Every structure is written in C-alpha cells, then in structure tokens.
Amino acid sequence: MEAAARVIARRGVRGLRVEELAAEAGVSTALIYYHFKDRTGILRATLEFISDRAERYTTERDPGAEPLDPRSELEQSLLLELQDTPTVRENSTAWGELRASAVFDPDLREELARATLIWVQEVAELLGQVRPMATATALAAAAERLTALLEGLSVRWLSGGLPLEHARELMAGAVDAELARLRG
Amino acid sequence: MEAAARVIARRGVRGLRVEELAAEAGVSTALIYYHFKDRTGILRATLEFISDRAERYTTERDPGAEPLDPRSELEQSLLLELQDTPTVRENSTAWGELRASAVFDPDLREELARATLIWVQEVAELLGQVRPMATATALAAAAERLTALLEGLSVRWLSGGLPLEHARELMAGAVDAELARLRG
DNA sequence: GTCTATAACGGGATAGAC
C-alpha cells in the first residue's frame, strides 16, 4: 500500500501502471493481481490506506509537546494537509486523484464517501470545541466548507498555480471567517 | 471543441479516446491530429474553449431581465457553476479533469493559470462592487477562497458525495461569511 | 504465495491517396 501511494502520487491514478507498482513494491505483477483482483481493487485499497494514514497524522500529537488550545488544534489539523513533506504530498496528491477518478468510476465512491464523512465529522468536532454554543447543523456546514476548500486549495497548489505559503494563509483566513460566522 | 468538451465530460481526460472524439465530431482521427498535433494539443485547446465558454455564461445576462444588485450578481455568478444543465455539467467536469491532470502534466499549467487568474479577478471585481471600501488584497484573497471552494464543492458534487442543492447552500453560506469578513 | 512468460487488446499516431 505504501508503494501504491507513492506511485499514484508520482504518476497519478491515470498514470498508474501495475508493472511500475509491482517494481516499487519489489514483487511481480501477478502477485499484485493475486492480492487485489484488478486495477480498481488496487485503487480501492489505496484509498482506504491513505485515508487511515491521514487520520493518524492529523490526530496524533507527539507525546512530548504540551496540549494545544482548541482553536490552534483546529487550525493545525487543517494546515497539516498543506505541507511539503513526502508523506503529506503523497497523501494529498493521491487523495485528489482518487476524488477526481471517482467522478468516472462509481466503484470508488462508497469508500470515498466513507472517508470524507469521517474527516468532516472530525473537523466539526474540533469546531465545536471552539464554539460550544453553535448548532450541530452550523458546525457540520462549516466543516464541509473548510474541508472542501482545503481540497480545492490543495489541487491548486499541486497543479502549480498556488504557492504553498499562500494556500496556508488562505486556509487560515477561512478558519477565521467560519469561526466569526459561528459566533453569530 | 464542443465535441471534446462533451467527450471529456463523459469519460474524463484519462478516458478520452481520440477515436471517440473523432466520431463525436463527425470526422476522422487523422483530421484531429492534423489540427491539434497530439493528445495534449487537444487538451490544451479544450481548456481554452471551456474557460472562454464559462466566462461567457457567467458574465452575460439575458437582455430582457432587469439588472441585479451587486450582491445578487456575485452570488449568481458563483451559483451558476453549480447547476445540473448539460453545458454547466460539461464545463465543470472538464474543468475539474483538466485541473487534476495538470498536477501531472506541466503542459497544461500555463493555460490553466491564465484561465484561473481571469476567473479570480472577475470574482474579486464583483466582491469589490459589494464592498467598495475593502482593500484589493482582501478582495483578491476572498475571491481565491470562493473560487477554490467552488472547485472543491464541484468535484464533491460530481463524484456523487454531495447533493447539488446542499452544495449550493454551502456556497451561498461562504459568500455570506466572506462578505461579513470584508465588512470588518 | 510468488514467480516467469505471454496472451490479448486497446488506442495513439502516421503514411499516403484524394
């Protein structure tokens, strides 16, 4: 699965060659088919893998650090996805690709919806800790907007049209705007 | 170009078969290559085409209607892209595909950046008509967020994870939030 | 479970006539 994430991040879902994946993983193509049945099977499994991995690195705080206030934790959690480190870039690229592929491949939609829901709920949860008085509906809407915006900014960054630092500023600004809106 | 937009919207950039495009346009594959050189040439031209077409349908108001106030015009212009009509769906799908492809195909980036800039400036302009006192920087940032959010919502809609009506509500809510923020 | 080898096919691109 790590090899799959790497190859998709490097070539895209469109450019994924089972042979290249096999080489990256150090096995034969036949073995890939043995385990995943077909190309779509690979994609589905990869989607699950990166979704789990993203959840881990946005949730886990390293044990030495002092705990953050809710507001910073929210901002951190979103800005973590806009970083130029191998893992994050890999995850963002692959996520964007799988999202885009789902437009034409219904087989990916269920898994994608599941992963998206988890993410939105996690963000709504964090928003609720900053604005305890807000209604669940308002929190959910804000979370949907923030995560959708993050996806939008992410593709722009990865497609070379938006410098990372600027993307981060825009994201932080949106958090401001949404929190102000939730204050009433 | 109309045929290209249709085929990309139906199959995606990855699913675009030159033969299918030729059939859709009612010509031979050789003729496509004669005019566009290669596959990438087709994509570049299509990107320009849908960007022009989108600009037309978001800008032109039909002559019979009375003029809208700035606020409604802004909202309209953004919500026009979240509609389930053949042309809009075609444009949104193709736009998303080309954006996603640009992550791995540098040949598309220049054209994409150009088209994005025009769009962002148009939205910033509309925002400026609602909030004449806002700085150019603040208007630009809000426009970038709103357009990036629209792209994000659009893919979620097209990939089946977000009902159109809900996407429209979220978009309208973001316009609210940004305008409130620009008020100070 | 894992490999080598290969079948089978799709589709990008071009030659050359008109």
Add this chain to the structure above:
DNA sequence: GTCTATCCCGTTATAGAC
C-alpha cells in the same frame, strides 16, 4: 483539409510452474 488503412507499442490480465 479530409479520408482510409494500418503500424506498433504499452498495458491489463491470466496461465501454469514452483
């Protein structure tokens, strides 16, 4: 400018041995 015909390569997927 436009066509028909075709080359040829890359890719998915499987057969069958170990």
